[in-house]
Amino acid sequence: MVMYKRILLTGRPGVGKTTLFMKLVDRIRSSGYRVGGFICPEVRVGGRRIGFRIITLDSSREGWLARKDAKDGVARLGSYLVLDEAEEIGVYALQKAIESADLVAIDEIGPMELLLDNLRKEILKIISTGKPLLAVVHWRLRQRDPEIYYSLSRNSVIYEVREDNRDRLLDEVYPRLLEMLKRATS
Numbered sequence: 001m002v003m004y005k006r007i008l009l010t011g012r013p014g015v016g017k018t019t020l021f022m023k024l025v026d027r028i029r030s031s032g033y034r035v036g037g038f039i040c041p042e043v044r045v046g047g048r049r050i051g052f053r054i055i056t057l058d059s060s061r062e063g064w065l066a067r068k069d070a071k072d073g074v075a076r077l078g079s080y081l082v083l084d085e086a087e088e089i090g091v092y093a094l095q096k097a098i099e100s101a102d103l104v105a106i107d108e109i110g111p112m113e114l115l116l117d118n119l120r121k122e123i124l125k126i127i128s129t130g131k132p133l134l135a136v137v138h139w140r141l142r143q144r145d146p147e148i149y150y151s152l153s154r155n156s157v158i159y160e161v162r163e164d165n166r167d168r169l170l171d172e173v174y175p176r177l178l179e180m181l182k183r184a185t186s
Contacts, residue, residue: 004157005184006133007177010141011161017136020161021107023170024134024177025057028103033181036097037105038090040065040113052112054086056093057105063089066112075115087116094122102185103132103177109152110138114145127151132184134177 009017018041025035040052051067064070066080073081090113097104104126106113114120126133127148135152142149157176159169 003183004155004176004180005130006127006135006152006156007173007180008135008137008152008156008158009161009173010137010139010158012139015161015163016166017161018107020166020169020173021105021134021136024174025105027170027174028134028177028181031178033102033185034100035103035105036093036101037103037107038093039107040110051080054089056089056096058093058096061089061092077112077115080112082112082115084116086113087119090116090119091122094119094126098126098129098131102181103134106133106135108136108138109148110141111144114148120148123148124151130155132180 009021011017018039022039029035035057037057038054039057040054042049043051043053050069052065053062054065055062063085064083065086066077066082068079070081070083073083075082094104106123109123114123137149137152138144159173161169
């Protein structure tokens with residue numbers, strides 16, 4: 001039996017990765033496990049994406065990860081400026097998850113999040129601890145950041161979310177996630 005410590009969700013933009021991720025987080029919480037981490041949902045105004053927020057899973061902190069109209073930030077990625085306020089929120093969420101959660105959950109591990117040095121270090125720390133992890137991984141992470149991708153993919157089960165499988169993946173991934181958590185907490 002392979003002893004995996006991470007379940008990763010990947011796939012093209014807009015296929016339902018975040019929806020699946022949040023359903024899994026809700027089910028795991030309903031099963032009595034503590035979940036910590038963060039999500040980075042897109043923000044749309046008038047049908048146009050203007051940026052991404054970063055929100056702790058306990059909803060205690062939130063801010064901007066990246067915005068198109070920002071003037072000051074850490075680095076530019078395409079038409080978005082990644083903002084330094086996201087680093088403090090993400091690091092806080094992951095440190096708290098390491099201390100008190102049964103499962104660390106991150107949506108997403110991608111180029112924007114990894115531009116923030118301390119957040120990148122915290123993600124690497126979580127990988128090295130072997131704490132159970134559920135993460136949405138940017139579909140091009142293998143090419144953009146091989147170090148993180150290969151660290152993540154060891155001891156992992158990777159699911160590619162597609163339009164033709166997204167509805168059935170909840171019932172496929174949840175039992176594996178539950179099994180992983182039972183092994184880790186026993």
